[in-house]
Amino acid sequence: MHFTLQKSNIAKQSSIKITGSKSESNRLLLLQALYPEIELNNVSNSDDSNLMTNALKSSSKVVDIHHAGTAMRFLTAYFSIQEGRETVLTGSKRMKERPIKILVEALKELGAEISYVENDGFPPIKIIGKKLTKNKVSLNANVSSQYISALLLIASKLENGIELTLEGEITSVPYIKMTLSLLDEIGVESTFKENTITVKPNSNKLEPKTLTVESDWSSASYYFSIAALSPVGTEITLSSYKEHSLQGDSALVSIYKHFGVSAQFHENSVTLTKENTTLTPLNLDLKNAPDIAQTIAVTCFALSIPCDLTGLHTLKIKETDRLVALKTEIEKLGGSVKITDKSLHLAASTAIKSMVSIATYNDHRMAMAFAPLALKTSIVIEDAMVVSKSYPTFWDDLKSIGFQITK
Numbered sequence: 001m002h003f004t005l006q007k008s009n010i011a012k013q014s015s016i017k018i019t020g021s022k023s024e025s026n027r028l029l030l031l032q033a034l035y036p037e038i039e040l041n042n043v044s045n046s047d048d049s050n051l052m053t054n055a056l057k058s059s060s061k062v063v064d065i066h067h068a069g070t071a072m073r074f075l076t077a078y079f080s081i082q083e084g085r086e087t088v089l090t091g092s093k094r095m096k097e098r099p100i101k102i103l104v105e106a107l108k109e110l111g112a113e114i115s116y117v118e119n120d121g122f123p124p125i126k127i128i129g130k131k132l133t134k135n136k137v138s139l140n141a142n143v144s145s146q147y148i149s150a151l152l153l154i155a156s157k158l159e160n161g162i163e164l165t166l167e168g169e170i171t172s173v174p175y176i177k178m179t180l181s182l183l184d185e186i187g188v189e190s191t192f193k194e195n196t197i198t199v200k201p202n203s204n205k206l207e208p209k210t211l212t213v214e215s216d217w218s219s220a221s222y223y224f225s226i227a228a229l230s231p232v233g234t235e236i237t238l239s240s241y242k243e244h245s246l247q248g249d250s251a252l253v254s255i256y257k258h259f260g261v262s263a264q265f266h267e268n269s270v271t272l273t274k275e276n277t278t279l280t281p282l283n284l285d286l287k288n289a290p291d292i293a294q295t296i297a298v299t300c301f302a303l304s305i306p307c308d309l310t311g312l313h314t315l316k317i318k319e320t321d322r323l324v325a326l327k328t329e330i331e332k333l334g335g336s337v338k339i340t341d342k343s344l345h346l347a348a349s350t351a352i353k354s355m356v357s358i359a360t361y362n363d364h365r366m367a368m369a370f371a372p373l374a375l376k377t378s379i380v381i382e383d384a385m386v387v388s389k390s391y392p393t394f395w396d397d398l399k400s401i402g403f404q405i406t407k
Ligand SMILES: O=C(O)C1=C[C@@H](OP(=O)(O)O)[C@@H](O)[C@H](O)C1
Pocket: 022, 023, 024, 070, 143, 144, 145, 146, 149, 171, 172, 175, 290, 291, 314
């Protein structure tokens, strides 16, 4: 279903409650399956987290996780240690193009039994659950941190824990640190020194504990963009957020100062305020926060600021090739974009074309990143319900702050 967003003005003051982080949720759901004494609050209502919950409960042989990358990678590790169980883990057409070989090889090095059902190196995969007895493994850390988090999440259930050597430049580091912090919160010990991570085994029950998932910072990015495109004095309050987050995308707070957006934290929320600022070109390395690249590129386009975004080598294996998708859609709107396989250069724009129809390529972040442009001009977002992958109430929330949206 396509949505038309008429050129809109938003309320001077508004507030939004955003669902729990899908990254934290999908880690904690897996840990809860391993350690049922954990209780969770504010779990994400995203498709990806619902798919994770259902997959962990499912006893069927074929488990389909659709577009959910974290679920695919984390469950590959999880089913590898479900002794005696045979599982075929599959996903959407796009999931079958997202590489998994590095993780599969690492698990096999630990003793896992995994084979490819269709194409070598890609889902679907057949996993025969086993007791994994080895504990030392090394893997290339430059393709996806999700492979590393997957191994870390099951590590404490291995007889000897894990000693992981990370080769090459480590990408998306905050997501690895998030995994280790959550292990620490539930009482599993680990170390991360230089390029080696160790996790201690723990076959015992843990102290019963309730953990509250912080709301999703990647979802918050769209409100940083909205604030940046709004008149000076506009305030948007988002909950539930804290100043010291486990989520690397909380780097938004410092990044969006560049666009005149300040963030004040309260007990359980953060207020974004648009302030007067002089706009200058932006140079940014996003290897630690790849999911906010689309939001930032569109903010720059809307504000006519040239930008150079680097560290984007993981974008081409996400829900779509996000570099190509960004270039194609920004150029439809009148912008000029150059891409390599790891960077994006946006020239200063002159005008934004009106009523352009933005294709979303089964990528929630394409839909959400382009939506703030409605503060500048009318725009159509194709297949708008794609947002449910991470943020099902996105359009209702935009309406509640003043966006005029029709089907
Ligand atoms: O571990 C996680 O929760 C995630 C890690 C990142 O992936 P990569 O490590 O593949 O960049 C990120 O893009 C994804 O949305 C969520």
